[in-house]
Amino acid sequence: MSLPEEDLTCPVCCDIFRDPVLLSCSHSFCRSCLKQCWDTRVRECPVCRRKASKSPPPSNLALKNVCEALQQVRRQITEEEHLRCSLHGEKLKLFCLNDEQPICVVCQASKLHKNHDCSPVEEAFLDCKNKLELFLKSLQSKMESLKMLYRTSADMSTYIKYQTLETQRKIKSQFEQLHQALHDEESARTEAVKKEEEERITAVKEKMNKLSAEMLSVTETMSAVEKQLKEDDLNLLKNFKATQDRDRGTVDGLDDMSGLLIDVTKHLSNLKYRVLEKILDNVGYSPVTLDPSTAHPCLILSEDLTSLHYSKQPSCCPDNPERFHVSAEVVGMSSLGSGSHHWIVETGSNQDWLLGVASLSAPRNTEVAARPENGFWTICFRGGELRAMNSPPTLLTIKSKPEQVKVQLDCSKGTVSFSDPVDHSLLYEFTQTFTEPLLPYFYTQSTKPLRIMPEKVIITVLQQ
Structure with a gap:
């Protein structure tokens, strides 16, 4: 050129x-x-x-x-x-397997690659191509997993907003109930004060009427006495007894003014405490609260998170790792790692349920039997029969289906017992050395609810 x-x-x-x-x-x-x-x-x-x-x-x-x-x-x-070596200018005919790079024959004889395994570039090309194809497949699989996680994260973001609105609505609803209870109590107590006011004023008016009548009587007597004093001696003596007897008709007790004022102490003494005590009589404490983040999509939980039932229409909830994905299960909010705990579950007309405890690490994304070897200690009612979920399950003899079941966990003794709280009869007891915290466990495939019974709250005054 x-x-x-x-x-x-x-x-x-x-x-x-x-x-x-x-x-x-x-x-x-x-x-x-x-x-x-x-x-x-x-x-x-x-x-x-x-x-x-x-x-x-x-x-x-x-x-x-x-x-x-x-x-x-x-x-x-x-x-x-x-295609040539940058160091020696020779064609790159070999591939160093140790350093995974193409080299020339001079490089192979040099100190850098003298004892390294090498192969012709044609063979190395096929091997590396196969490895890259496998690597590409793994990257594609990883990308699909990342896309799925991204979609799940987006779903979670949307669900978190929904949870926020729903939780705020439920908080507002419960506070409105408390406000209404306080308002009703306030109205009742102000009405009681108004009623006592009317009673006291009526009593005072009656006393004033009696006093007026007595004052009139005394005035008349005074006039009679004054008139008598102006008469002659004989007439005064003749009417003396009658004049004296007129004053004896005075009503007794008119000077007793006690008990007429409003009993302020009755209305205000420890008012806040007595109102709280009355409200607590109508507000129970739930020893176990269900964790909605663990509930299977087909389980419907109540607003106060104390009851559950099954629905064939699954709810739209994210596929988070805490959730039971396969079976209609849910666990309680708080883990139990020490001490003694108990709760009573109303089974009612529910004919398909499991109750008990589950270990914190019990599997949630696969279907496993709710038995001790899998981290579950439960009893099961199905087909009209009650069983303790051992391996194999133990059929329990009962006179009739229990309407309520008391679950008691004693971590120090290593026992999980089930009893009928009506007659206090023991249904079954597991003995186990627990190595990790446990969670209250519930399962049902019935549209009839399982309900955690509230416990009465007692206020104790400590004397200083």
């Missing part, structure tokens, strides 16, 4: 011509470079400033062919250099 490289360079972009065009002044430019110049300036040659024709400039085919040939030579040189 006789032309020097600078003659093949566009004066605008200073690079090899791409689709060159020729102006009437014999200067050539890339078509795109010339268009850019003309878009911003007048239509003239960017080099000599000679006015250009209004017609589109023709392609410089000869220059285009020379430039394309130059580019082809450059690519070939680059490819050849790519």
Whole structure:
């Protein structure tokens, strides 16, 4: 190629011509470079400033062919250099298995690769290609998992907003109930004060009426006495006894003014305490609260999280790892790791349930039997029969289906017992050394609810 490289360079972009065009002044430019110049300036040659024709400039085919040939030579040189060792200039015919890079025969004999295992590049190409294909498959699988996690995260974000609104609504509802209870109690107590006011005023008015009558009687007596004093001696003596007897008719007790005021102490003494005590009589404490984040989508929990029932229509909840994914199960909120605990579950007309405790690490994403070897200590009622879920299950003899079941966990003794709270009869007891915290456990596939019974709250006053 006789032309020097600078003659093949566009004066605008200073690079090899791409689709060159020729102006009437014999200067050539890339078509795109010339268009850019003309878009911003007048239509003239960017080099000599000679006015250009209004017609589109023709392609410089000869220059285009020379430039394309130059580019082809450059690519070939680059490819050849790519296939040669950068240290020795020899062709890369081997692949070092230790360093996982192509080398030449001189590299193989050098200290860097002398004792390394090598293979021909053709064989290494096939091996590496297979490995990369497997790696690509693993990356594709990882990408699918990441996409699934991303979708789950997006679902969780939406569900968190829903949870926030629902929780706020339920909090507001319960406080409205408390406000209403306080308002009703306030109304009742202010009405009691008003009623006592009316009774006291009535009593005072009655006393005032009696006092008025007595005052009238005394006035009349005084007039009679004054008149008697003006008469002669004999008439005074004749009417003396009658005048004396008139005063004996005075009503007794008119001077007793006690007990007429409002009994303020009765209405205000320890008012807050007595109102709280009365409200607590109607508000039970649940020893176990269900954890909605663990509930299977087909389980419907009550607003106060103390009852559950089954629904064939699953709820829209995220697939979080804490949730039971396969079976209609849920656990309590608080883990129990020490001490003694008990709760009573009302089974009512539910004919398909399991109750007991589950270990904190019990599996939740696979279907396993709720038995001790899997971290569950439960009893099961199904098909009209009650069983302790051992391996195999133990059929329990009962007179009738229990309407309530008391579950008692004693961590120090290592026992989980089940009894009928009505007659206190023991249904079954597991003995186990627990190595991790436990959670109250519930299962049902019945539309009839299981309900955790509330316990009465007792306020104790400590005397100082």
